[in-house]
Amino acid sequence: MxxxxxxxxxxxxxxxxxxxxxxxxxxxxxxxxxxxxxxxxxxxxTTAEAQTFWPIYNAHDAQMDAFREKERVQIYGKLRDMESLSDKESEALFQALMTIENQKHEAEQKFLKEIQKVISAKKTFILLKxxxxxxxxxxxxxxxxxxxxx
Missing domain, CATH: 1.20.58 (Methane Monooxygenase Hydroxylase; Chain G, domain 1)
Structure with a gap:
């Protein structure tokens, strides 16, 4: 089977x-x-693992998609016109990028802690790979x- x-x-x-x-x-x-x-x-x-795994994984995936979209719109969309940005505007964009990166890191840490309650550490590494x-x-x-x- x-x-x-x-x-x-x-x-x-x-x-x-x-x-x-x-x-x-x-x-x-x-x-x-x-x-x-x-x-x-x-x-x-296993069936039990899958029932718990996929809702957690899908929520995390959606959250990461939202972060990527936020980066595209708020940061990288404005960098197309890099030459017209002032130093102050560039600094503000950089700080916004750092904030998003920190949020992504925190979300990833939370996800890994949550998912390890559902699947083994070995399967967690397999997932990342x-x-x-x-x-x-x-x-x-x-x-x-x-x-x-x-």
């Missing part, structure tokens, strides 16, 4: 990946679906599709 679940997850991941990258603009929901399948396969969560591996694979596929342009 365990092997069938893993095989299905891998097949799902490969089919969804092929479909997603056949599209011109990757859809965020498709990427999230791929990420869930990839994490599920790598962590091999899996997230980085997923990002790396996604970027590799993107670069291959776009001729290594990034």
């Amino acid at each position: 365990k092997i069938n679940k893993n095989i299905l997850a891998v097949v799902f991941l490969l089919l969804t990946s092929a479909y997603m990258f056949a599209q011109h603009k990757p859809d965020r929901e498709k990427i999230k679906t791929l990420k869930v399948a990839y994490i599920t396969e790598q962590l091999d969560l 899996t997230e980085k591996g997923f990002k790396r694979r996604l970027l590799q596929q993107y670069r291959q599709k776009h001729g290594g342009a990034y």
Whole structure:
């Protein structure tokens, strides 16, 4: 039964990946679906672990998305016109960036403490490794599709 679940997850991941990258603009929901399948396969969560893990993980992921959006809008969007910024405005942007970075760090610390109550320390490390591996694979596929342009 365990092997069938893993095989299905891998097949799902490969089919969804092929479909997603056949599209011109990757859809965020498709990427999230791929990420869930990839994490599920790598962590091999029990049913009890999964029921507790995913709500915590999804809340954290949404929070990190909100931080990234805040950075894009409040910080990096204004840096496009860097030459027109005064020193005072640049300092204010830098302080805002530092505040967001501190908030992200605190949120990450809280998440790790919460998640370790649900899964073992080993699975927590596997999760961290899996997230980085997923990002790396996604970027590799993107670069291959776009001729290594990034």
